[in-house]
Amino acid sequence: xxxxxxxxxxxxxxxxxxxxxxxxxxxxxxxxxxxxxxxxxxxxxxxxxxxxxxxxxxxxxxxxxxxxxxxxxxxxxxxxxxxxxxxxxxxxxxxxxxxxxxxxxxxxxxxxxxxxxxxxxxxxxxxxxxxxxxxxxxxxxxxxxxxxxxxxxxxxxxxxxxxxxxxxxxxxxxxxxxxxxxxxxxxxxxxxxxxxxxxxxxxxxxxxxxxxxxxxxxxxxxxxxxxxxxxxxxxxxxxxxxxxxxxxxxxxxxxxxxxxxxxxxxxxxxxxxxxxxxxxxxxxxxxxxxxxxxxxxxxxxxxxxxxxxxxxxxxxxxxxxxxxxxxxx
Numbered sequence: 001x002x003x004x005x006x007x008x009x010x011x012x013x014x015x016x017x018x019x020x021x022x023x024x025x026x027x028x029x030x031x032x033x034x035x036x037x038x039x040x041x042x043x044x045x046x047x048x049x050x051x052x053x054x055x056x057x058x059x060x061x062x063x064x065x066x067x068x069x070x071x072x073x074x075x076x077x078x079x080x081x082x083x084x085x086x087x088x089x090x091x092x093x094x095x096x097x098x099x100x101x102x103x104x105x106x107x108x109x110x111x112x113x114x115x116x117x118x119x120x121x122x123x124x125x126x127x128x129x130x131x132x133x134x135x136x137x138x139x140x141x142x143x144x145x146x147x148x149x150x151x152x153x154x155x156x157x158x159x160x161x162x163x164x165x166x167x168x169x170x171x172x173x174x175x176x177x178x179x180x181x182x183x184x185x186x187x188x189x190x191x192x193x194x195x196x197x198x199x200x201x202x203x204x205x206x207x208x209x210x211x212x213x214x215x216x217x218x219x220x221x222x223x224x225x226x227x228x229x230x231x232x233x234x235x236x237x238x239x240x241x242x243x244x245x246x247x248x249x250x251x252x253x254x255x256x257x258x259x260x261x262x263x264x265x266x267x268x269x270x271x272x273x274x275x276x277x278x279x280x281x282x283x284x285x286x287x288x289x290x291x292x293x294x295x296x297x298x299x300x301x302x303x304x305x306x307x308x309x310x311x312x313x314x315x316x317x318x319x320x321x322x323x324x325x326x327x328x329x
Contacts (some may be wrong), residue, residue: 050096066104070112073097077115081122090122117323133275135282136261137290137312141165142217144264152229153241157260159226160238162219164257164280166209167191171257171277177237179227187211189220193303205303285310289317 059063063072075092080090098110109115136144144161164174173193183190188210195266196206212218226232232239236251254277261279262272263286281302288298295310304310320326 047096050093067106070109070114073109074114074118104315133276135286136279138287143268147267155226159223167207168281168284171254285313289314
């Protein structure tokens, strides 16, 4: 059997060839379009890439990719581990292979004993701890903002850093903001997140960003300054700029957000490789925990649905403030 693409197997989930003959073509196309949006674009692209890599590997070994035998899948995940892939990435690949089989109406090899044993061995050998980037704490953020040049780009990056921190936004959320998502008021700024990682259905969530105590580090004032100086009145909130300082009108991407963070970290003498776009979100949670803010308050700002992750920030923040060894030696 020739292996089908991930898109083809996704379509197979909607209607079979027999069923399609009985349903108007327009309705079939509409149903298939909705299936395409059942998962986030990034997730679908990741699964598609993982599936294509698996098919190519099977072709190179003369093995069947769809349906794939449990032994084939077990050998593949072992090959990924030998090649240096992290456990989380291998687990995602396994999910993509499983999804492709289910969409094709085939039994997934994921639950087979040999596949489970291989994954358990990889887990025990490689471990599951992910490399975490450093949080940008409040004091470091103030220093970064002060180091920004007095220019249009500097105004944009100041607003981006301060808003990203104050709202505890993911880099994708920050990049996806439009001017219409902002509402300035007497108490500060209300930001409406139309969609996020934990809200793929687009129910929306409002985030309150209060005024800062200092004008130069106030996320509300610096954002207003960016809008006034740039002339951006609609569309993407944060847009790209040419090397000559002219607006391109193109929305910044998540990787652009990360680049701004890294440049800002370098500007105050920090190792840029230790920071990412997530450092702003992690920085707010960690700084709030250090300041004694409640779990509920932190979760309201970050949008976390579980206290597990928030408690990790609190635990990291209290390593030395609530240390059993303090004062004993």
